[in-house]
Amino acid sequence: MKKLIIVPDGWKCKLNECPPGFFVYDNQLCFKTEYDEVYCSSGETFCVDNPEVQRVVEEWVEEGG
Numbered sequence: 001m002k003k004l005i006i007v008p009d010g011w012k013c014k015l016n017e018c019p020p021g022f023f024v025y026d027n028q029l030c031f032k033t034e035y036d037e038v039y040c041s042s043g044e045t046f047c048v049d050n051p052e053v054q055r056v057v058e059e060w061v062e063e064g065g
Contacts, residue, residue, distance in 0.1 A: 023054060
């Protein structure tokens with residue numbers, strides 16, 4: 001069985017400096033598009049003005065055997 005783990009990627013940065021992809025803010029997994037559109041975990045538009053965020057990447061781990 002595979003398990004998805006979300007791990008930090010680099011240092012925290014301001015949202016406007018964060019490259020497109022997934023990031024964490026206030027215990028929520030959010031997403032920034034290449035067009036600077038930003039969505040929170042519920043799929044709604046992210047409405048916080050340039051907070052500090054943590055970029056993350058996915059890591060798949062094989063569990064058990």
